[in-house]
Amino acid sequence: MMKLSKRTDILPISSIRKLIPLSERAKKKGIKVFHLNMGQPDVKTPQVMIDSLKNWNINPLSYAPSGGTNEYLNALETYYHDLGFLFVNTGNTIGTIAGSEAINMAMFLTCDPGDELLVFEPYYSSYKTSATMFGIKLIPIKTTISSGFHFPSIETIEVSITPKTKAVLYSNPCNPTGTVYTKAEIKLLINLVKKLNLYLISDEVYREYTFVDRPHVSILEYMMEIPDRTILIDSLSKRYNLCGARLGNLVSLNKEIINGALKYAMSRLSGGLIDQHVGSQLVHVPKSYTKEMQKEYEARRDLMFEGLTKIPGINVTKPEGAFYIMAELPVDDAEKFCIWLLTDFQDNQETVMLAPGYGFYSDSSDGKRQVRIAYVLEKDKLKRALEILKIALKEYCHIA
Structure with missing residues (x-):
């Protein structure tokens, strides 16, 4: 056989x-x-999204643009503007087939086979799957139950960095630990990637679900500071209970990253036209x-x-x-x-x-x-x- x-x-x-x-x-x-x-x-799922399927009449069901439909990208732009990030627009956002594809894109674009990617452990299990597919070595930085799974010291992180290290990846709030990182912790990573010329990838699909008095600190707050090295991974799956629709996106101010993501997206032709129509209704979902x-x-x-x-x-x-x-x-x-x-x-x-x-x-x-x-x-x-x-x-x- x-x-x-x-x-x-x-x-x-x-x-x-x-x-x-x-x-x-x-x-x-x-x-x-x-x-x-x-x-x-x-x-x-928000009823307005379900109703959009009942009221939508398009025939034939054609391919969508590889980087996302205008309807979907415009809705995402509105979402980020409402958060106060006015620099996010349809030109620096790529629609993806859920957050999973955005993870794949970010790894594929920043690391070659044999390169190393720093992650904070325990980490979302699909990171390991994606890294294995692309021949990337994950370098785990351990966090513990006793510390609430918060980041260790900068010295502990720097010890794990080698000439093969290309990027740092984290999720905030964290899947699987539920940790919400402080502003000081995010600033620590910003300073690290600036100092060592690394990419910083932030997975923020649970952004709305925080249970602490301090606000969620998004990588978008620092994207203008280091526009060439930051990538946001996002998804509608958990925000609007759309796991079955497979809707996500990637945001970066680095034109090479966006162009590379579009090239990647072209290789799988397009995301779902129906899915993106449903996702575009997010502008009608009450806060x-x-x-x-x-x-x-x-x-x-x-x-x-x-x-x-x-x-x-x-x-x-x-x-x-x-x-x-x-x-x-x-x-x-x-x-x-x-x-x-x-x-x-x-x-x-x-x-x-x-x-x-x-x-x-x-x-x-x-x-x-x-x-x-x-x-x-x-x-x-x-x-x-x-x-x-x-x-x-x-x-x-x-x-x-």
């Missing part, structure tokens, strides 16, 4: 989705699964929508954090944003526990599904006892999920 490429063999399997076949098997047995493994919000979402996620955060702290042996820090929490469990191998939850455990025909923490680390042993929990269910369901988790850990630890 012919062998597949070596690249296929080394491509990481998503720890967020890896166990889905097991959850499907459990459901076929009549077991209800509370999905805390994936960042799939349960809140309704109260995301404000209400922010309040709801903060309430869920409080419930989840307080509930986890009451379960013996669990170690957590309170998330400051997004809708995730990294928890260290009183088990030797969190993935085995996650599998057991789906194959050998149920409480009144119910169980929970978690994302094993190893997938958010370069060295899987570093996250071996951790899980990422997405608090994307209604509060009553989260309460029940916490109850099930407590019962499951008690039974599992006794068995182990």
